[in-house]
Amino acid sequence: MQEKIIILDFGSQYTQLIARRVRELNVYCEIHPFNNLPEFDNTVKGVILSGSPYSVRQDDAPQIDFKKLHESYPVLGVCYGAQYIAQKSGGEVKASSTREYGRANLEFIDHSHPLFKNINPGSQTWMSHADTIASIPENFEIIASTDSVKVAAFHIKNTKVYGIQFHPEVTHSTDGKQLLENFLVDICGCSQDWTPDAFIESTVASLKERLGHDKVILGLSGGVDSSVAAVLLHQAIGSNLHCIFVDNGLLRKGEFEQVLDSYQHMGLNVRGVRAGDRFLGQLAGLKDPELKRKAIGRVFIEVFDDAAHEVQDVKWLGQGTIYPDVIESISVKGPSATIKSHHNVGGLPDFMKLKVVEPLNTLFKDEVRRVGKTLGMDQALLGRHPFPGPGLAIRILDDITPEKVAILQEADAIYINNLKTSGWYDKVWQAGAIFLPVQSVGVMGDERTYEHVICLRAVSSVDGMTADWSHLPYELLAKISNEIINNVKGINRVVYDISSKPPATIEWE
Template sequence: MQEKIIILDFGSQYTQLIARRVRELNVYCEIHPFHSVPELDSSVKGVILSGSPYSVRDEEAPVPDLSTIKGKMPLLGVCYGAQFLSQYFGGEVKPSNTREYGRANLAFINKDNDLMTGVPDQSQVWMSHGDTIVNLPDNYSIIASTEDVSVAAYEVKGENTWGLQFHPEVYHSTDGKTILFNFIVSICGCAQDWTPDSFVDSTVASLKEKLGNDKVVLGLSGGVDSTVAGVLLNKAIGENLTCIFVDNGLLRKNEYQNVLDSYKHMGLNVIGVDAKQEFLSELAGVSDPETKRKIIGRVFIEIFDKEAHKIQNVKWLAQGTIYPDVIESVSVNGPSATIKSHHNVGGLPEKMNLKVVEPLNLLFKDEVRRVGKALSISPALLGRHPFPGPGLAIRILGDITEEKINILQEVDHIFIQGLKDNELYDDVWQAGAMLLPVQSVGVMGDERTYERVVALRAVSSTDGMTADWVHLPYEFLAKVSNDIINKVKGVNRVVYDISSKPPATIEWE
């Protein structure tokens, strides 16, 4: 049974970051909403309480049931979690008199305490709270303080319970990883044996047991998630897996054939479907972004369903769902109200009456790549930038025509190939070009032109939740702009998008 740490989520923006830090220690963990405490069997080695946008003094403040946890197994409260453990059990939390946001340094550390072992004097920590603990319950004792915050960290005497008013999971807490190591490895006794290799072995074994001799169909996109899911399933069930790769006419230049060729070399059983005309005829004259997404999703389901029914006795639909999608569906506040409808296979299980298998639904994106590396998938496939499910449809602002697709494919190809040729591709999380619904005046030779404008976009990110624009060299941007204008008929102006997310999004639609 895989040992694990449970994180109870109170809605903090940092909860997924706690999970990442735990997993970086090669320890498996799961995030659960605070109001849905899972059954705590012998595999659970400890529990972490997350931060929260709420104050513990709010009437609607989240209150977890810790009756099976506190005093019975190792427990660490972070920010809101620490304040809850104080307020609810006899202490007092009040609004802060001094600023408690941003960097601070630990002026006092009880280095004899198991949680603070190896944390140096003046260690920098990251505060982010408007309330502060002013009185601790009688059996609690302070183990760290800053100049302004008396109770930066505490322990509960006679229990394996601790609280931190700072965030050890964020980069700015320089010794946060040491503190988390102390809790997870030293206190909880986790073995640090959850590695990409162990994940592959255990997942392949469980897929063999779960699927037996059943047939499985998987929709491939050429992206990292579906590729890794396909290779894992192939390792488990071999020829009983059939992969379907649909060309919606909105892929990058030559991508359909390039992706099919790369899969052939991997031994995957892939059916390629050229459905360009079906998608383009349905999209004709449609400009609204969400309508475009819905049309693409519907047509994909129809085509995938038709192709899948040509395979006899299929029992399962495989999906490349990853952990952030799972967390979203069971979040503290329920699923997000405005998720863009870009998940290619949304609605397929119901339509096809198939059982669903999701071999990657425990992993974050960076972990999927590490598992792919353990499976010996080529770095070129694993290092591919994310590409939106609706493809170039949401990078062509306005209605879709074959002429616009051809223009954007050429522009995008010059930009992406330029990044690769100049060894900039791996420094960028995602890049692409947008075809704008405006035309501008230009001069080519002695003639006045009135042609299209394209915007180039390149961002850095870890998970796409936040992103910053990449400061590409001016010389590179100048050359790419020049190449696009000279080589792509119909474009006479190139601009570079320097917006971050938030407030902007990565895609333009």
């Protein structure tokens, strides 16, 4: 079975980065909320405790059974995780007298400990905490310090428990990856064998065992996730996989025909279903993004239920769910406020008697692409930008009408085509046009206009968990704006979104 590291999430903004760094070292890991612990079996090689926006001194600070953990597994506490270990072991955590944020250098390192193998004094780290460990118990030892943080790192004697008050997962910590590799390999004994080839081999074998000769219906979207999921399932069950591509009336211009054509040479059993009128009918008058998502999800399931009845004895619904979908759909604090529901997370209605199979729900987006490349899939398909399951419905920040969809499709096509011809398409993670629920005054010829506004969005990212806005050249933006205004009737203004995630999300709804 695949060995793994468990990351317990206390709510830090950096938790997903820890997972990314661990996986970059070819070690499989899983993130779990501190208050919803997984089953710890013999595949678990170690545990990482994340940072947190909480102080360990708060009454409602996150709590776990630390004693049970450290008696069984190597443990690395990061920031809050380190302070929690110290406090629970009898040490003292106080509000820091100096602000411990930003870059700091390790002036003292005890190289007798494997955690700091190949890391030299002067190594730059990234601090981000208001509290500090003021004193440690007798069975602790300090193994690294900065000029202002005496307990930058500690070790509990005669154990494999370590704590650090800096963040090795961020790029500002120059030897952070080395420290994590030291923990994973030298302390936890991980074999670093989690590769795309290994994932494919184990996943296909698991799918064969789980599905047997059962039939699976899979919704293809033309995107990377569902396409890679389809190829994996096809390798496992062959013709028992039945792929359905639904035209929900909210796709990009010409996408239905293009997607069907792209699958012709992949050996997949694909059927196209036109259901745009059905979706648009259910969306009429809806403005709230959650109501739109739920309506689309409901109709999507209904369409699939109809399609499933045309294939006898279907028992499974395949989905291209990936790890960020799963992470963003659970909350560290339990059932708290939803940022936005994901179209492919949350189960099926009772009337649809299908079990769900999600071959990619442990992978980040860049990992999905690497798996697709290893499977020999077309790079043009693997390089496609992510596109939301609800389609253009959540890029129209208003009620949905056929006229608005048509306007957005035309504007989006001009935008994406310009990105491709300019060479910028492959430089950005995701791009799309957004129809804003405002109108503005303009002048065309000698006439006053009062028409709609289109916003352009383009971001750079690695896995979609965080993203920065893409710095497209002014000349390119000007060309795109001119083409949209001159060619798309109903648009007289184009703006560009320069917000990053966080605090914004990639999609507006």
